[in-house]
Amino acid sequence: MRAPFLGLAGVAMACLMTAAVPTQAQQRIAAVNDTVLAAQACNVCHGSATYVSPTMPPIHGADAGALYSALIDFKTDKRPYTIMGRIARGYSDEQLKALADYLSKN
Amino acid sequence: MSSFSPKFSRRQILAGATIAAGSFAIPHIARAQAAAGRVVVIGGGFGGATAARYIKLFSPDTDVVLVERDANYITCPFSNYVLGGIRDITSITHRRDPLRQRHGVRLVRGEASAVDTTARSVRLKDGSSLPYDRLVVAPGIELNFGGVAGWNEQAANTVMPHAWKAGAQTLLLRKQLEAMPDGGTVIVAPPANPFRCPPGPYERVSMIAWYLKTKKPKSKILVLDAKDAFSKQGLFMAGWESQYPGMITWVAGKDGGKVESVDPKNMTVTAGFGKEKGAVVNIIPPQTAGKIALDAGLAESNGWCAVDPASFASRKATNVYVLGDASIAGAMPKSGTAANSQAKVVAAHVAAGLRGTAVPAAVFHNTCYSLVTPDYGISVTGTYRPGPQGVAEVPSSGGVSPGNANAAQRKAEADFTLGWYAGIIADTFG
Numbered sequence: 001m002r003a004p005f006l007g008l009a010g011v012a013m014a015c016l017m018t019a020a021v022p023t024q025a026q027q028r029i030a031a032v033n034d035t036v037l038a039a040q041a042c043n044v045c046h047g048s049a050t051y052v053s054p055t056m057p058p059i060h061g062a063d064a065g066a067l068y069s070a071l072i073d074f075k076t077d078k079r080p081y082t083i084m085g086r087i088a089r090g091y092s093d094e095q096l097k098a099l100a101d102y103l104s105k106n
Numbered sequence: 107m108s109s110f111s112p113k114f115s116r117r118q119i120l121a122g123a124t125i126a127a128g129s130f131a132i133p134h135i136a137r138a139q140a141a142a143g144r145v146v147v148i149g150g151g152f153g154g155a156t157a158a159r160y161i162k163l164f165s166p167d168t169d170v171v172l173v174e175r176d177a178n179y180i181t182c183p184f185s186n187y188v189l190g191g192i193r194d195i196t197s198i199t200h201r202r203d204p205l206r207q208r209h210g211v212r213l214v215r216g217e218a219s220a221v222d223t224t225a226r227s228v229r230l231k232d233g234s235s236l237p238y239d240r241l242v243v244a245p246g247i248e249l250n251f252g253g254v255a256g257w258n259e260q261a262a263n264t265v266m267p268h269a270w271k272a273g274a275q276t277l278l279l280r281k282q283l284e285a286m287p288d289g290g291t292v293i294v295a296p297p298a299n300p301f302r303c304p305p306g307p308y309e310r311v312s313m314i315a316w317y318l319k320t321k322k323p324k325s326k327i328l329v330l331d332a333k334d335a336f337s338k339q340g341l342f343m344a345g346w347e348s349q350y351p352g353m354i355t356w357v358a359g360k361d362g363g364k365v366e367s368v369d370p371k372n373m374t375v376t377a378g379f380g381k382e383k384g385a386v387v388n389i390i391p392p393q394t395a396g397k398i399a400l401d402a403g404l405a406e407s408n409g410w411c412a413v414d415p416a417s418f419a420s421r422k423a424t425n426v427y428v429l430g431d432a433s434i435a436g437a438m439p440k441s442g443t444a445a446n447s448q449a450k451v452v453a454a455h456v457a458a459g460l461r462g463t464a465v466p467a468a469v470f471h472n473t474c475y476s477l478v479t480p481d482y483g484i485s486v487t488g489t490y491r492p493g494p495q496g497v498a499e500v501p502s503s504g505g506v507s508p509g510n511a512n513a514a515q516r517k518a519e520a521d522f523t524l525g526w527y528a529g530i531i532a533d534t535f536g
Contacts, residue, residue, distance in 0.1 A: 090504065
């Protein structure tokens with residue numbers, strides 16, 4: 001829905017009405033294919049396009065090439081000691097490439 | 107038949123003036139709503155709240171109702187840190203309002219008392235009903251108070267808490283730790299598998315040890331286990347040895363660790379190897395899927411719910427999904443991260459089913475961090491896919507932190523523990 005009029009009073013009014021109706025444009029994750037669904041796992045630690053984690057490196061909107069080479073380095077233990085190596089070994093290189101591409105754009 | 111329920115009508119009226127356009131508008135709205143479908147989610151924990159949130163993200167015009175008994179969510183993850191005195195209970199208490207405000211999930215405070223899977227309707231304790239096209243059941247666990255001889259709910263609420271559902275029980279156990287004398291013994295009794303949060307009892311032991319080491323260093327901890335092995339065992343035991351030398355004794359089930367009975371009046375615990383008196387006794391009882399899953403006929407005779415490993419659709423009823431601790435999830439543990447991950451797969455299936463779009467391939471993930479001390483973190487992680495025998499771990503992936511990590515690496519994992527918590531809260535309720 002839209003608030004019936006603009007301005008602070010309108011916003012306040014809209015907030016009071018949130019019991020029944022969302023007052024802001026909803027986020028949407030469109031076209032949920034294999035890669036899009038798999039990528040949602042990252043949000044648990046790394047935050048999302050709308051939430052930045054206090055201690056984890058941000059990955060949404062990062063450079064696709066840098067993300068991919070980091071994932072491969074984790075997978076091959078060139079960058080040891082975090083959990084990322086253990087996670088990256090759960091995916092093929094092609095799947096990691098697709099994930100890096102998706103995350104760089106979302 | 108019209109898909110309008112009274113609740114829908116009220117919602118549309120509150121939505122503004124659109125409905126005043128006249129009766130011709132109603133069939134149009136009804137069609138639009140029917141196309142996007144109605145989903146009811148039972149349970150607002152990590153599994154249920156994530157499912158509700160992601161169904162709205164994947165299919166914003168689906169009507170999603172989240173039924174939850176309690177006003178706020180107090181997380182089991184990090185409740186051990188309240189016991190250790192390094193977190194306040196308010197810092198692990200979360201509101202669900204953003205699900206409504208930001209994502210349009212309808213929050214219904216109430217308790218589901220019955221499910222009619224033929225009529226596709228959930229009945230609440232107050233007598234009202236919620237019709238659904240798809241039902242997501244995420245009720246967590248039911249504690250089996252009869253599972254330990256001599257112990258019952260009254261004992262748990264007074265002298266021998268379980269603290270396996272966070273909240274008042276957590277605070278009761280913390281109070282007992284604060285009240286016990288220096289030099290007393292804390293008995294912790296974990297159950298046999300399967301149960302909620304496999305590393306949880308051992309992180310709890312670590313956090314109690316942290317408290318005792320800093321405040322009551324002459325005290326001891328006795329772990330009387332029904333099992334012969336436990337999650338991250340090598341890492342925990344090495345951590346106990348280096349951080350709390352001589353304080354913790356773990357007795358395996360095969361060595362007489364399994365608790366046979368307790369006597370709450372005398373604060374004694376009888377296990378296979380003999381009787382012990384505790385200054386504090388923490389009984390973590392056997393568990394089953396949450397009661398509504400049992401009442402709805404969704405559980406097997408072992409008390410847990412069998413599901414299709416590709417979708418977490420119930421094996422017992424159509425258009426019903428069971429996820430989180432209540433489900434039989436193959437190689438996946440009963441954890442908050444596992445429930446969050448399963449919920450995203452369920453959300454994708456529900457959205458695809460209601461919209462008639464292609465279903466993406468399921469991939470699941472789990473990460474469990476545990477603290478041995480506030481600066482010493484360890485982890486286990488896994489990636490999973492559906493297999494012929496249920497959900498299976500992807501070969502050569504996953505596993506635990508290295509045994510030979512240095513102090514900086516343990517500190518990094520302690521920092522990541524905090525990041526994981528903030529992240530999963532945002533991903534579930536934000």
